[in-house]
Amino acid sequence: EAGVTQxxxxxxxxxxxxVTLRCDPISGHDxxxxxxxxxxxxxxxxLHFVKESKQDESGMPNNRFLAERTGGTYSTLxxxxxxxxxxxxYFCASSQDxxxxxxxxxFGPGTRLTVT
Amino acid sequence: RKEVxxxxxxxxxxxxxxxxxxxxxxxxxxxxxxxxxxxxxxxPKLLMSVYSxxxxxxxxxxxxxxxxxxxxxxIRDSKLSxxxxxxxxxxxxxxxxxxxxxxxxxxxxxxxx
Numbered sequence: 001e002a003g004v005t006q007x008x009x010x011x012x013x014x015x016x017x018x019v020t021l022r023c024d025p026i027s028g029h030d031x032x033x034x035x036x037x038x039x040x041x042x043x044x045x046x047l048h049f050v051k052e053s054k055q056d057e058s059g060m061p062n063n064r065f066l067a068e069r070t071g072g073t074y075s076t077l078x079x080x081x082x083x084x085x086x087x088x089x090y091f092c093a094s095s096q097d098x099x100x101x102x103x104x105x106x107f108g109p110g111t112r113l114t115v116t
Numbered sequence: 117r118k119e120v121x122x123x124x125x126x127x128x129x130x131x132x133x134x135x136x137x138x139x140x141x142x143x144x145x146x147x148x149x150x151x152x153x154x155x156x157x158x159x160p161k162l163l164m165s166v167y168s169x170x171x172x173x174x175x176x177x178x179x180x181x182x183x184x185x186x187x188x189x190x191i192r193d194s195k196l197s198x199x200x201x202x203x204x205x206x207x208x209x210x211x212x213x214x215x216x217x218x219x220x221x222x223x224x225x226x227x228x229x
Contacts (some may be wrong), residue, residue, distance in 0.1 A: 043219040056214040107159040
């Protein structure tokens with residue numbers, strides 16, 4: 001079974017530019033999450049999709065971040081315009097339907113974003 | 117107070133040693149508890165879930181004390197391949213039907229030959 005995949009693995013952009021990160025969850029996983037780790041800090045929750053709906057976006061830093069999950073499959077996270085403090089590693093994770101009792105989340109390899 | 121606090125580490129131990137990781141959490145509404153390991157520049161990988169009764173998986177034993185809001189992970193007979201950062205992770209109820217994983221900062225373990 002394929003795991004969570006993310007694209008790109010690395011991105012270096014200049015301040016003010018736009019970047020779009022993509023996540024493909026494990027097939028059949030309704031729940032998709034975005035997380036971010038900035039240097040020296042712990043991994044922080046950004047938002048949670050259930051299928052195509054945003055269930056919880058309380059962790060999104062500001063309105064420069066836009067996440068979508070059209071059709072309930074893959075998700076994109078767009079940062080526009082990027083700022084220096086957006087640099088970090090962005091992880092995506094997925095889990096099965098919570099009703100089946102699984103809270104275990106499986107992480108993708110992450111996208112390392114550097115804003116210069 | 118941080119929501120999830122871990123031993124800051126780092127831990128350096130010889131092969132074969134027993135090593136213990138400690139973690140406390142502040143939110144009593146926490147529902148589920150996990151230990152993840154993260155290798156350098158890799159994603160977190162689920163090591164084990166932690167149940168109230170305690171659970172064991174080979175050389176790894178996890179314990180949960182809800183009254184003290186404390187979680188532990190014990191690694192026995194440590195191997196070189198156990199070298200990684202160990203993340204204490206708590207699934208916290210955040211309102212309505214929402215839960216979110218909250219991470220500790222991690223404890224770096226290096227097992228030396």
